[in-house]
Amino acid sequence: MDDSAKRLLQRFMRRIPTQMLKTTLEKWSRLTVAQQKSLDFTQSKWALTEALLDICEENKWTTKHISELEMIYVIDNPNQGMWHAFQLMDPEDDAHSVELTQFKEQFKSHLSELIRHVSVKIKKHTDEAVWIRIAWGDSYSRPNHLKPTYVVHYLQTPYVFVTSLTSKQKPLLSQALVLSTRHHAIKDANLSGKKFTAIRDLLMRQYQQAFPTKYPSPLKEKNQTVSNPLIEREQAGPAANRLQMACEAFGDGMLPQLQSAVYKLETKFRDQTNKTMTEREESFRCVVKFASTNLLESLRDCASSGIASTPVTPLLSSIPLKGRNYFVITDNSPGPSSQMHQKTDG
Amino acid sequence: MERQHNSVVRTPLNSVVVQRRSKSKSYRQSYRSCLGAASRLGLTPALTARRLNTSRRAPKSHNITDKVDPEQLTLLLKTEWKLSYVTPLYQFRHTQLKSYSRQLSAFIAAEKQQGLAVDAEGSQSSFRVSFSVVQGMTETADDAETVLIQIHSKPMFAKQDDPQKLVWSGWLACINGNPDYLSSLSKDFICLPLFGSSGPEVLTTLVKSWFQQMFDCCFGPLEISHTSLQWLVALWTNCHTESNIQHLRMIWTLPVTPPLQITYTVDAQDAWELWSSVRKDPEEESEGGEEVEEGGSIDLKEVMRFMQGLKNHFYRHFRLDLSAGSLQQVSTALGSAKYSGRIKVSSDGKNCSQSFSQDTFLLTHTRKDKCCTNIFFLSF
Numbered sequence: 001m002d003d004s005a006k007r008l009l010q011r012f013m014r015r016i017p018t019q020m021l022k023t024t025l026e027k028w029s030r031l032t033v034a035q036q037k038s039l040d041f042t043q044s045k046w047a048l049t050e051a052l053l054d055i056c057e058e059n060k061w062t063t064k065h066i067s068e069l070e071m072i073y074v075i076d077n078p079n080q081g082m083w084h085a086f087q088l089m090d091p092e093d094d095a096h097s098v099e100l101t102q103f104k105e106q107f108k109s110h111l112s113e114l115i116r117h118v119s120v121k122i123k124k125h126t127d128e129a130v131w132i133r134i135a136w137g138d139s140y141s142r143p144n145h146l147k148p149t150y151v152v153h154y155l156q157t158p159y160v161f162v163t164s165l166t167s168k169q170k171p172l173l174s175q176a177l178v179l180s181t182r183h184h185a186i187k188d189a190n191l192s193g194k195k196f197t198a199i200r201d202l203l204m205r206q207y208q209q210a211f212p213t214k215y216p217s218p219l220k221e222k223n224q225t226v227s228n229p230l231i232e233r234e235q236a237g238p239a240a241n242r243l244q245m246a247c248e249a250f251g252d253g254m255l256p257q258l259q260s261a262v263y264k265l266e267t268k269f270r271d272q273t274n275k276t277m278t279e280r281e282e283s284f285r286c287v288v289k290f291a292s293t294n295l296l297e298s299l300r301d302c303a304s305s306g307i308a309s310t311p312v313t314p315l316l317s318s319i320p321l322k323g324r325n326y327f328v329i330t331d332n333s334p335g336p337s338s339q340m341h342q343k344t345d346g
Numbered sequence: 347m348e349r350q351h352n353s354v355v356r357t358p359l360n361s362v363v364v365q366r367r368s369k370s371k372s373y374r375q376s377y378r379s380c381l382g383a384a385s386r387l388g389l390t391p392a393l394t395a396r397r398l399n400t401s402r403r404a405p406k407s408h409n410i411t412d413k414v415d416p417e418q419l420t421l422l423l424k425t426e427w428k429l430s431y432v433t434p435l436y437q438f439r440h441t442q443l444k445s446y447s448r449q450l451s452a453f454i455a456a457e458k459q460q461g462l463a464v465d466a467e468g469s470q471s472s473f474r475v476s477f478s479v480v481q482g483m484t485e486t487a488d489d490a491e492t493v494l495i496q497i498h499s500k501p502m503f504a505k506q507d508d509p510q511k512l513v514w515s516g517w518l519a520c521i522n523g524n525p526d527y528l529s530s531l532s533k534d535f536i537c538l539p540l541f542g543s544s545g546p547e548v549l550t551t552l553v554k555s556w557f558q559q560m561f562d563c564c565f566g567p568l569e570i571s572h573t574s575l576q577w578l579v580a581l582w583t584n585c586h587t588e589s590n591i592q593h594l595r596m597i598w599t600l601p602v603t604p605p606l607q608i609t610y611t612v613d614a615q616d617a618w619e620l621w622s623s624v625r626k627d628p629e630e631e632s633e634g635g636e637e638v639e640e641g642g643s644i645d646l647k648e649v650m651r652f653m654q655g656l657k658n659h660f661y662r663h664f665r666l667d668l669s670a671g672s673l674q675q676v677s678t679a680l681g682s683a684k685y686s687g688r689i690k691v692s693s694d695g696k697n698c699s700q701s702f703s704q705d706t707f708l709l710t711h712t713r714k715d716k717c718c719t720n721i722f723f724l725s726f
Binding site for chain 1: 600602603604605606607608609610611612613616619620623624655658659660662663664665666667670671
């Protein structure tokens, strides 16, 4: 067992919580029943690592086997690191018929044509997702297994999710992906977050959305005795209306756990009470970041409680509607520099 | 619009009074009664007004490095200090610092041995305490000199001859203290009302309890009020022409479930231009009959107009009212301040310095090319 395999196992052991170790090793299914039994999971991590290193040594396992183990753990616990979403564009006619074996072969061969030292491992997960682990090297050095890139692609969809990718590796990965999925281009989907499941659900619309028809009437008869039924009824109307608009904008029930959204505003400062600034030529540059443990639920609560005015501004409802959380907002005027033209006056 | 401004101005005044009343600490009470007496004695409204946050002197040039040793100043920079207020210290003597160093070292060692306070490994390393005076860190003749406390200790697994490391530091200061209040104190008391600490909470607790036992004083948390944070937004922005603030960053939290945090970062130049656009005309100033000081003064109305401008721009885009939330944190390249009473002053070199006192917050910043310093006074 060489040094890099040893280090990979040690790092893996540091990362994995002890209570998950047993099931992950079972899924790996490389240990014999006797070896599995010999491991005492109540021992310290250090002792367990030593025991595992011995077993690996005995079986002459290499980086290949250890990275397999790491991959099993990452697939089961994808909500770590920073995930970025990408979208494949302009599919060729046969893009819909790309299946796993073909994709696997093509991806590996395209990538190794682009870079000499690279190690790729591809695994199909139960939910149709193809998981790819890439350990990068360069012309002079062997693949570094300690800093792998993980890529998740749902076959026959344009969606790709990536974590730990450097700007140097990005064009290589993009080209290999575009070629092997039979597309012409790939673009940044402007969506990123720590929870892989959340950004996947948001982009692939795998959550409960609300439609106007779902709410038959904002006014409901209530049988409760209230101090002043007239006031109660008068307030119930707008409140129910706000809730409905909030749900229409952000969704109903549990929402994907998106943690942040960033807006880069390059718009003019307009304020009737401030002539000097309104007449100013340049735009008012600022960056606004919204953050919460569940951003969409927070924003829905803002709208339903009245902190945010309803109807919800397109800027905020664009997060679920367009499935992105990074926006550059400029005034709706012709200009090559703007990434997204959005009228901000509502 | 005009009416709205008036109400905005009035609100903080009321809240200041309410806040003071709600605290039952004797120091707070004596402080308040002193204020009350001052206004009854018919002191100039300008003085009272300044204490109550409606107007402040504009930053004036001041060279703090002439007064304070730059090396000592660097000890106060770039560290985030947790602020507390302290009641006057009974029989504290600046001449006894060496003895205090010994006594506090012994006190910490004794407390550790009792196993009352901390982790087991701490008991093996000895703590060395040093008290020192930061000469010149005062504004008026009545202010007591700032006292710096440092605690050094050996790391847990250090070798025999490894040097001790600085593990905790703190200071007590009085800068531009209320002269009426200071002169009303008996000679036995020294007033160093602002305590800043940085380091493990256990040590902070030990230092506080030693002071309480030795000098019969009390410590209490010092929050940086919403109004003070808004003042900082304006005052720091006002600095931009002299020293680049890089950006103006404000963090709000909104009371929704789950809580929403909004970070609003404005380009330094754009923030400054908005700030200049809401400054009052010099004509308007003289009409109001206010005393025109050198460099002018900054009025709370201007601060509120600036905040309103920033909030309006935000609302126009997101239709979300920031007033529904609370301002938690303000930061620029010059420093940061948090509602929780944590404050940090950064610098781009040796030329920046700061000091604090409970009643006043003195922030100084010197330019690289010109040795001038801006001083701001904030009443907490």
